[in-house]
Amino acid sequence: MTFDRKDKSDSALLNFYKRLLYPRMVEEKMLILLRQGRIGKWFSGIGQEAIAVGSTMAMQAQEYILPMHRNLGVFTTRDIPLRKLMAQWQGKVTGFTKGRDRSFHFGTQDYKIIGMISHLGPQMALADGIALADLIEQKEKATLVFTGEGATSEGDFHEALNVAAVWNLPVIFLIENNGYGLSTPINEQFKCKNLADKAVGYGIEGMQIDGNNILEVYDTINSVADAIRKNPRPILIECLTFRMRGHEEASGTKYVPQELFDEWAAKDPLKNFEQYLLEQHVITETLVQEIRTSFKAEIETEVEMAFQDPEPVADIQTELNDMYSPYQFEAVEPTDSVSEMRYLDAITDALKTGMTKYKNLVLMGQDIAEYGGAFKITDGFVNEFGKARVRNTPICESAIVGTGLGLSINGYKAVVEMQFADFVTCGFNQIVNNLAKTHYRWAEKADVVVRMPTGAGTGAGPFHSQSNEAWFTKTPGLKVVYPAFPYDAKGLLLAAIDDPNPVMYFEHKYLYRSLNGNVPSGYYNIEIGKASILKNGTQLTIITYGLGVHWALSYLDLNPDISATLIDLRSLQPWDKETVATAVKTTGRALILHEDTLTCGFGAELAAWISEHCFKYLDAPVMRCASADTAIPMSKTLEDSFLAKSNLADTVKHLLAY
Template structure:
């Protein structure tokens, strides 16, 4: 390994060596503790230390790093107290996740480190979001994100690099190519010679660096980072390296040919660098022994502190409380001055006033800029707010959701438009595994609103007509809002933007231009989680939301002489206004839940269960649910009518009244 071409001062060379030595000594200790059953799992980075340390030292301390599970050197180089790392690995209170996640699945704003989730790919999009914030603020900062050779096969990798290239985002995509994705060799992962070769396809500068040569890593990344600060752009860097242990300790290395392990052992980044420093009389054996003794002592001292720390305890109340970020949102009451406008106008107005209120709020989605979105919600926004804040995206739902989370890390709000709610499936992973769990896992809010044009009745067929709220009401950590009226839509959208937690905001396409309402002209909010009682009666409680609110009103108008009804428009599905539901059911004794979604596994099932568990003694009849057929939504008009539950609701209501 050639270290001779350098002009670094001796103190920097010693710093590089010591920075690699510390995580190696920690790892050796962790392997002992793993065998003793004192930690649960370990993902070793032995053999790859030069990459983590070189990249981290090449960055400024206030620049974000997004490591993976083999990048212990990132954490130690940023000088996180060792006892806190040890507490994290043992699930104790001094860790970063209150015992809720393990190993390196955490982040810390104090050290500008954003930890991984096991799904790997979203990490790339998060880095692009952080980089976008840096670019919007002209901060001349770069961020670096790590992945492995296996992670480059994920679609998120392509999406994030493609967006970063198009938007010229200042981010270093660092790929640690250690030859194996768990046990799968690179020959079975991709069919090009080098991962860096892909840079050409993205129109992106790329480099290959010897990942075991600490001087090469440090000096080249330092030079690239300085260049990116002055000329914002993404760079793909492939580090050729090798891990000397298994994917994790339980997997072993039997799948690796012995001669390959032996050849890489000769390239050990720490052993080779030490020999160079000794040969240059920069390091002596005595000084090296002193370093090791000091580090070993510090490791043991901090371990003892962690061992003495009590087992973490929590209450059910604390666990539930940490699901969402508890923050007083901006609130304002509706004014008396109103305009009679459509649902689509109210949503557009609410979004426009939110962008005026929050000067750095970013709106992203397919065709949302000059075109104004396929439903024209953002028409004219580019002229008002500019293309930096109203951003057309490629077709890459997953990366854009992750990118929005990256903006949130930098304290910038984001509203993401799914062109159709159906298309959210390609962005499902970062919503349910990243946004939803972020605050619970390590206290980081995910200040993202995802707008969801949804619903049937417009002959759009199986791929453009779903009302798929149940995909998300099941996931703790998400809020789900589904207004039926323009006044509610505006106030709830503004409240969703103000809320620091992830909100799925459903907008029924069939109501966009068919429903009018007197909507206050000012900036105002309505509380999330509060239902509206549209009619008051004594015979039956009707619980509904979205378009079925209007379908229910149409039906009830034909039966108002026969049946007295409490009509509840839920408005928010998560959190759910159980108080309003229970109070009404206790009054009427009968309840029918009416929704557009198909029945099985839907939110109506949970509402029915809640009523049975909390109001059973008040019921005079079984809880009735009315929903669409258990099929995809058909295209032909007569088939769509048959699929939807409009006719079945009237029949169910009459039968329930007779029960």
């Protein structure tokens, strides 16, 4: 291993050494604690510390780094106290996640570090969003994101690099190629000779370096970061290294040939750098021992202090509250100035109002810029707000949702359009595991709205007509709204944009151009979680939302002899339990109507809650009227038969006759 100190002073080299030694000694302590049974799990980075330490030293203190679970050196080099890290690893209340998550699965704005989730790849898109915010603000900053050679096989890797390339985002994508994804060797993971060669496919620069040479890592990252601050663009860096322990300690290393251990032991980043500094007379054996003695005492003290920190105290209300970022809704009443709008135009008006109110709001989606979106909702937005804030995206739902979260982390708001709600499956992980859990895990908001053009009625078939709201209503941390009228569409979308929490905003495609209503001009909002009572009656309560509201209204208009209370939920998470309970107690009968399929549709939750909390007031079983438990057919004849509307009259008749 050849080291080139360039113009680095002796004191600078000594600092490199200390930064490299400290995480190694912490790891050695963790392995002792593991054998003693005082900790339960450890992901070792022994053998590849030079990458984490060297790259972190090369980044500016206020630039974001997104590491993996083997990058202890990132955290120690950013000077996070070991006691705080140990408390995190031990699940103490003083840890970054208060005992709610493990290892390095956390972020900290104080140190500008955003940790990973177990799915490996998603944090690369977060780096895109963080860098995009800097780019829009014209800040000369770089963002560094780590990934492993195994995660380069994931779609998230491709999507994040492609977005960064297309948008010229100043992101350093750093691959730690340590030879194995858990036990799978690289020859079973990818066919290309070098992972750095993947860069050419994205039209970006790629390079391969010795990840065990701390000076080479530092100089490379320092040079690259400086270059992309001035000329924003992504760069891919493959760092060759090796982990000398198992994937985690319980995994062992029996799958690794001994000759590989022998080869890489000779390339140990710490031993080689220490020997180089001894030869350069930067350090002495005596100084090395003094440093080690000092570090050992510090580590012992910090670790034992963390062991004395309190354990979390379980309080379910605290846990429930912490699923969401604190937000106090402030109602803004509409103006007296109203105009008749289509449902679609009310959404457009809300987006324009939100973009005007929030200069840090970015819209992202496929074809939303010059083309104006598949349904023309954002037509003309580019001319009014510019391409920096109205962004066409590649076809990559996962990366764009992740980019939205990255924007939020770096001080922006995001509205992401799914061209069709059906396509959200490709971004599902980012929504249910990143957006939904971020605040609970480390108290960071996820200020993202995901627009979901949804529903049937247009004969679009199984992949453009699904009602998939129930996929999200059962996921803690998400808010879900579903307006049925133009007035509500605007007010709820503005409320969703205001709210710093992730909101799934369902908008029914069939209503876009078929439904008109009076909509106030300017800004107003509707509180998420508040239902609307459209009719009051005495015989039964119909609880519905979305297109189901219009089915119910039409049915009741055709049957004026039926006296029904009609509730439009408007919000599905949270939903208005008080309004529902009051109505059911009054009428004694409850019918839940929705467009989604019957089994495990959101109506099942409503029915269970009503049965549990309103049972003594019921004169009949709670009944559901939902669509058939099949995929959605294209043929109008088949679609009409599929939809819940076809069963509404019989269900009401059955309920009233009970």
